[in-house]
Amino acid sequence: MLKQLKKQGNCYLVLLVFIFYKLVVEVSAIELNGDFIQGGIIFGKSSTEDKVFYNNQNIPIDKKGNFLIGLGRNHPKVGDLKIIKPNKQIIKKNIKIEQRKYEIQKINNLEKSKVTPPEKFFKRIKDEGIKIRKAKSSDVNFSYYQVGFQMPAQGIITGVYGSQRILNGIPKRPHYGIDIANKIGTPILAPSDGVVVLVEKNLYFSGGTIIISHGRGLSSSLLHLNDILVEKQAIIKKGEVIGFMGESGRATGPHLDWRMELRGVRIDPYLLIKK
Numbered sequence: 001m002l003k004q005l006k007k008q009g010n011c012y013l014v015l016l017v018f019i020f021y022k023l024v025v026e027v028s029a030i031e032l033n034g035d036f037i038q039g040g041i042i043f044g045k046s047s048t049e050d051k052v053f054y055n056n057q058n059i060p061i062d063k064k065g066n067f068l069i070g071l072g073r074n075h076p077k078v079g080d081l082k083i084i085k086p087n088k089q090i091i092k093k094n095i096k097i098e099q100r101k102y103e104i105q106k107i108n109n110l111e112k113s114k115v116t117p118p119e120k121f122f123k124r125i126k127d128e129g130i131k132i133r134k135a136k137s138s139d140v141n142f143s144y145y146q147v148g149f150q151m152p153a154q155g156i157i158t159g160v161y162g163s164q165r166i167l168n169g170i171p172k173r174p175h176y177g178i179d180i181a182n183k184i185g186t187p188i189l190a191p192s193d194g195v196v197v198l199v200e201k202n203l204y205f206s207g208g209t210i211i212i213s214h215g216r217g218l219s220s221s222l223l224h225l226n227d228i229l230v231e232k233q234a235i236i237k238k239g240e241v242i243g244f245m246g247e248s249g250r251a252t253g254p255h256l257d258w259r260m261e262l263r264g265v266r267i268d269p270y271l272l273i274k275k
Contacts, residue, residue: 030083030091035071037098039161039268041218042069051084060216062143068216070265071097073162073174102162105175110252115167121204128203135198135211136219136261144193145214147238149272152191152222153245153256155182161268176266177223177259184226184254186245189238191220191258191269196234196242206257207248212236217263224251 031045044059044067046052052059054069061067071079075097083091117125159179165172190212197219198211208225226246236242247254260269 030093032081032095035271036095037271038071038073038075038100039266040071040097040271041262041267042071042095044069046083047085049086053082053084055080062141062216064143066143066146066216068145068218068262070262070267072265072267073102073176100162102164102174103160104166105159105163106166106169107252108168110168110250112168115170115172115250117204125204128200128205131200132198132203132209132211132221136213136221136264137217138195138197138213138219139217140195140197140213140215142195142215144195145216145218147193149192149269150189150238151180151273152189152220152258153180153182153186155180155186155245155255157181158255159257161270177221177257178269179255179257181253181255182245184244184246186254186256187241188222188225188243188245188256190236190240190242191273192238194220194236196230196232196236199228199230199232201228201248203249205250207251208243208246209249210242219261220269221257221259221261223257223259224249224255226254 032042034040034042045065048061048063048065052061052067059067059069077097077099079095079097081093081095157178158181159175161176161178163175165175192214194212194214196210197213200209203209206223208228210222210228212220224246225243227244230236230242245254245256258269260267
């Protein structure tokens with residue numbers, strides 16, 4: 001009887017060790033890289049058969065098991081990653097996210113109508129916003145972003161991601177891009193490979209505007225352009241000249257405003273090119 005119990009105990013121990021080993025192997029098979037900081041992107045890799053959730057939101061996976069997670073400006077200190085395996089096993093992981101302190105940027109001498117638009121422009125602004133959101137949601141099933149990113153223009157950085165903006169003394173929404181100042185006509189380069197999903201020459205706030213989809217819900221917006229050299233649906237390569245710097249839209253001088261978004265989450269472009 002004792003021998004039988006001991007044998008059963010050993011079997012249970014072996015089973016527990018096997019389950020623990022299997023769990024460790026599966027967790028270690030999940031790769032997470034990137035910038036674990038507000039405004040960053042987590043580049044993940046898992047099995048193509050897995051289902052990935054982050055803070056209870058479904059995260060799409062490509063055919064090679066790659067997935068992207070955007071960390072917004074005000075992301076909390078901890079994020080919850082959940083992986084559901086094909087056998088229904090659930091793997092959970094808490095991810096610590098570094099918190100940032102943001103600058104306060106005061107910009108004066110803006111045209112009053114661009115700080116607080118007159119009512120007659122409300123419909124135009126609303127319609128343009130719908131057009132922009134539709135372009136950013138364009139589903140491009142290629143992972144163009146994997147070639148990496150570069151600065152889209154030469155110049156001086158005069159505005160940074162996340163800064164609280166005060167325009168003509170009036171507090172406004174935070175700035176979600178990088179401002180690069182230089183002279184009118186400075187070449188604007190594609191920051192990475194992608195597909196052009198929007199071209200507009202005169203939007204109310206951003207003036208000459210190009211939006212590029214880098215695939216999997218990741219997009220770049222290049223604003224305040226003077227001239228645009230590409231058309232909608234064009235496939236472009238990293239470093240290709242796509243336009244020229246200007247001061248169209250709401251701008252105090254010639255500069256490029258480069259913004260990035262991942263499935264509705266605004267991220268910091270500089271984190272992708274700083275390495």
